[in-house]
Amino acid sequence: MxxxxxxxxxxxxxxxxxxxxxxxxxxxxxxxxxxxxxxxxxxxxxxxxxxxxxxxxxxxxxxxxxxxxxxxxxxxxxxxxxxxxxxxxxxxxxxxxxxxxxxxxxxxxxxxxxxxxxxxITPALADAAGRDERSAPASVLTETDAGATISGAKAMVPCASVAQVLLVSLRASDGEAAVVAVDRDAAGVRWARHGATGGDPLFHVEFDNVSVPAGGVLARGRAAQQAIDAGLDAAAVLATAEAVGCCEGMIRLGSEYASNRQQFGRVIGSYQAVAHRLADMRINTDACRLLVAETAWLLDQGRDATLEVAGTKVFANEVMVDMVHAAHTVHGAIGYTTEYDLQLYTRRARAFCLSHGDTDAQTERAAVALGL
Amino acid sequence: MEFEFPAEAEQFRAELRAFMDAELPEWWKGLFHDDDRIYPFTREFCMKLAERDWLTMSWPVEHGGVDADVWRQMVVREEMWAAGEPRGPQYMSLNYIGPMLMDFGTADQQERFLKPMAGGEVMWCQGFSEPEAGSDLAALSTKATDADGCFLVNGQKIWTSYATAADWCLLLCRTDPGERKHQGLSMLLVDMNTPGITVRPIDSMGGPKEFNEVFFDDVEVPYDCLVGPRGDGWRVAISTLAHERVGAALHARVKVLLDALIEYATTTKDENGQPLALRPSVRSGLVRLQARYRAARLLCYRIVSAMAAGVANDVDPAVSKVFSSELNILIGNIGLDIVGARGQLTTGDGLAPLDGLMNDHWVHSIPQPIAMGTNEIQRNIIAQRGLGLPR
Missing domain, CATH: 1.10.540.10 (Acyl-CoA dehydrogenase/oxidase, N-terminal domain)
Structure with missing residues (x-):
């Protein structure tokens, strides 16, 4: 240890x-x-x-x-x-x-x-008509003697406009899941950026009878689902690390502000109501960072870490929602303005809590892994 | 980074568990219960640990330890706390009163006091808090004045755990006037059998024996029982409290409770014949607790890792203490909600779920955010020393 x-x-x-x-x-x-x-x-x-x-x-x-x-x-x-x-x-x-x-x-x-x-290279998993990345896809893979094509629409695809390749989850004609690699520049691929609260580059991507090159079907059925899970777990842990960085940004801004802003003749950071909110942010950010490190380490060791990935995300979601509002409370009205930097962090952190497995989804995964 | 105990530490954990399974009697429920067999049992238990060199493992060899790896020592702390601390009051002397003597005691004091501690024979209590000096410890007023070749102690201590059983007391008192309240304090080692000491148990929610008041009325304490420089007791106390917070493995009990709750939820059916574990609130509660248990454990290990690397700081123990103590509160409350209405029935009642385990934990969790430096004080430390906020 x-x-x-x-x-x-x-x-x-x-x-x-x-x-x-x-x-x-x-x-x-x-x-x-x-x-x-x-x-x-x-x-x-x-x-x-x-x-x-x-x-x-x-x-x-x-x-x-x-x-x-x-x-x-x-x-x-x-x-x-x-x-x-x-x-x-x-x-x-x-x-x-x-x-x-x-x-x-x-x-x-x-x-x-x-x-x-x-x-x-970026994942295109959540169907436009579905809830999230792990929902069964409605976009379809059609395979004929002449070759394979895909059709459908995906939501919230990260970085699609700068991607070379999209990894698209689909339903094959046998009803099984499949993942296909598609050139983003292939004919029939269209993309448009979503407006999203965190400012993340998320895109709505449509596939209109897009040809799949030979060998482009990378996985099918259970293997496809397992590989998606492996990808999503790594992404969730890494995204939590980024969110921990956002929390550090909130703590830095909050500590600076509370050390300088004066009211009633005192620096507001000397009031415990303010100081203790920041102390709680420190505590929960440290806890998140350690959970991320342990979970990443387990994945690096090749262990089954479903419980740890999902549990870490559930914890991070819970404490980060609180931290966002604690940070805004410490700053008062100025933190609500766009010219002040706080919102760059708090919007991202709140969006993070909804991404990479929301609380309900990850709670259920963790509960199963816990034997419940 | 490495997130596993060394194999030999895990091997040791298995040996220690086997030993405890054999040694812990059926009636043992934990240190803070109302049972006259507890203190004598803990003394015998410590002496058996000492025979195996397992009592003062982390101490240096010259003081009766074996200079054990910090992770081996963590195994001891975890296993003991998980089992309700069968070392009894002696965890204090092992974790921080002994190390304090190593830091500040004279050679004679070390010779006289450390040996019996290492042998598991002696129980200590800690006389710090006073009715008017809780979080503001330095406001204490118990006085040691100079008499005929000794100190004469007068005053009152409170919340003194184990005082009814203790042989010795680590007493922080005022020997000299100082310009500031942190000056003029001194640390004394007081024989609890000295005439003039009266112990009055305080009946509490946790039972009649958890806390005491201790009154000192013209108690003679020899000059050779002063530890550290006279008037510099605050520095000694701060060092002692730092050792105290590092020693706590509060997460270990959480694991025991969590395992019990998972077992209960998966094996207990509701009125529709469905396991409680299928209820969304139960699933959510247990998942939240499990993630927080991991975090509490890692926050504790971070302190030990930093100490082992020689980069310990004041803030990490404060972070760990707040998080772990509040997790103990949370698991008591989520646990009671999971077991439901009968959760309020007390240990020994045949209808109490898990034999009253959750209720018992809930009661004993109440002091956790208060003891060892209140969580408000810990948050002040985090804000001021960790984040640089003004006082």
Missing amino acids: DLMLSDTQEMIRDGARRLLADTLDPDMVREVEASADGVNAEIWAQMAELGWTALALPEDIGGGGAGLVDLCLLGEELGRAAASTPLVATAGFAAAFLQAVEPTALTRSMLSTLATSDAV
Whole structure:
């Protein structure tokens, strides 16, 4: 048992913090959020150049040979900076999914692309008509002698406008689930950005009789479901790490504000009603960070960590909803304005609680894993 | 990072559990129960632990320990707290009174007091709180004045656990006037058999023996029972309290209760013949508790990891204490809701679910956010030293 970061892990964390401090300020966060793609493309390219986006991929394909634990350190720093990147979709979901399916020439090539470039591969799972990523898809895969095509509509696809490949979950003609890799530029793929409270780059993507290249069906049936679960679990843990970074942003802003703002002749941070809210934010953020680290470690060890992934998400959802409002309460009216930075963090944190498995969905998974 | 105990620590846990299964009598329900057999049993139990070198494992060899790995020591803390602390009051001397003597005691004091502690023979109590000095500990007024070749102690302590059984008392009192209230305090080691000491048990929700008042009326304490520099008792006390908070494995009891609740919910059927475990509220409650149990455990391990790496700080123990004590409150309440109406029936009543375990835990959880430095004080520490907020 050792909960201290190694020297290498501290270097990853400090390096990421320096890079983000040097290259990203809150005004840029606002610009990116308002842009068509909604992604910090330059930072993502720089991170890929430095090998950070491939940190958890195996060394023999050009990755960093580290694990999700290390990737989560990076994620937390992105959250602290309120950066918007495809890290969760690509280094989280796609990397874990592609390593979980039966390897083919195509999956090997996609993994190698992820390890050596800033290419974005992103999941398209939740049907426009469904509830979330784990709901059975209504979009269909049609296979004939002439080839396979897909049709349907997906909601809340991350980073679709900058993606090269979409990993689309579908219902095959036999009724079984299937996951297909589709070029985002293929004929019949159309996308439009959702407005979303967290400012995340989420897209509505339509597939109109889109041709699937040979070998494009990556997994079917139970194997498809298991690979999706592997991808979603890695994404959920990594997204929680980013949300922990958002909480750190709220704590930083709240502590600064409470240390300077005076009312009734005193700095408001000297009132326990204010100070104790911030102390609770510290406590729950630390708890989330440790749960993320342990869960990531278990996944890195190849253990079944359904209980830990789902339980961590349930806990994070619960405490982060409280933290968002605690942070706003500490700041008073100024925190509600868009010119102040607090909302960059609180909108993201609240949206996080609804993403990657909401409380009901993850509670049910954890309950089953707990033997209930 | 590494999230597993060393294999040899787990091996040791198995040995320790087997030993406890054999040694803990049927009637044992935990330290804070009303049963005259408890204190004598805990003394015998500690002496048996000492025979196996399991009592003062983390102590240095020169003081009767075996310099054990910190994780082995954590195993002891967890297993003992999970079982209702069968070491009795002695966890205090092992976890912090002994280490305090190692830090501040003279060679003679170490020779005289540490050996009996390491042998499991002696019980200590801690005389810090007073009626007018709770969270504001430094406001205490019990005085030790100079008499004929010794101190003469007069005053009153309160909330002194185990005082009816203790052989010795670690007493924080005022020896000298100071410009500030933190000055002029001194730490004394007081033989509880000295004439002039009166112990009055305070009947509490947790039973008639959990807390006491201790009155000191012209109690003579030899000068060689002063620990640390005279007038510098505050520094000694702070160091002692820091050891105290590190020692707590409050999460370990939560695991016992959680396992009991999961078993209860999966095996108990409601009036429709459905297991309670199928109720959404029960599922949600148990999942929330399980995640919080993990977090409490990791927050505790973070303190130990930092200590082992030589980078301990004041804030992590405060974070851990607040989280774990509040989790103990939460599991008492969720647990009572799960067992339902009969949850209010007390231990021994044939109709009490889990033999009154949840009710018993609920009662004994009430002091947890108050004891060992109230959670309000801990939050002040987090806000001021952790976040840099002004006082």
